[in-house]
Amino acid sequence: MNYFEDLEIGHVVELGQHYFSADFIKNYARVYDPQSFHLDEAAAAESHFGALCASGWQTGGVWMRLMVEHVKSETQKAMAEGRKPATLGPSPGFRDLKWLKPVYAGDTITYFSTITGKRESVSKPRWGLVTHHNTGVNQKGERVFEFLGTVFWERRPG
């Protein structure tokens, strides 16, 4: 990863894609969101969603995995180029999460992250605080998911 100082406002990263199979949706729903429209095709067809669709919290969890994989990949790239990679700290939370459209079984969601702001941390001089706007877009180009995240980001040493 680049250091806090190198981050450019407006920079967009494509984090990756995920195919939501019916089994993937049901496996999550059994443990975390056992509503019939996340568990059973026939019941989902009768619901306001009209077809089997993913729990909104699963759509968020997949964003997390793709972000983690992106950070690992960037870290490995920096090390391969002989640069010391910056590390990310914890996230204090996020704002304005929206589930804009259902994510149906068979959908492929592409996730994007755009850096929208950064400021130095007053209390933690090693860190900056970065805000990033994240979206999920389905194979029809429809935005299905978005939120505004915040994360601590390492500053360049010295």
Added chain:
Amino acid sequence: MNYFEDLEIGHVVELGQHYFSADFIKNYARVYDPQSFHLDEAAAAESHFGALCASGWQTGGVWMRLMVEHVKSETQKAMAEGRKPATLGPSPGFRDLKWLKPVYAGDTITYFSTITGKRESVSKPRWGLVTHHNTGVNQKGERVFEFLGTVFWERRPG
């Protein structure tokens, strides 16, 4: 569930408790958040968290399950008493999610939900829109998680 008209601002519901075992944390993290402090005790001890802790998105997923179970239980109670239960519609999203403290392996989190606002939907006359403030509290009484949710809630017919 009660109908939209019967909901009282300020009413608090205890949704239930969940014990976060190390295996529960790791099983989620393998699929959705493969960072070392969610997967491995020794690596977590070296991290800024100091011990194995749950992915923040898993803390949210457990809230979802307990909310679903609460709604099912209230619906069954209404039917047993011969009342027609109200149904909940989809959630358009939520605001201001905060991960205030880590949820460590061995923690038991109790989740609460407080109704903080309601208004009639202009575009969907069958529904009201309800806001609810949700929290997770650990066994020491420390708040670890909170967010402000929104959900469509059925109005009394007629």
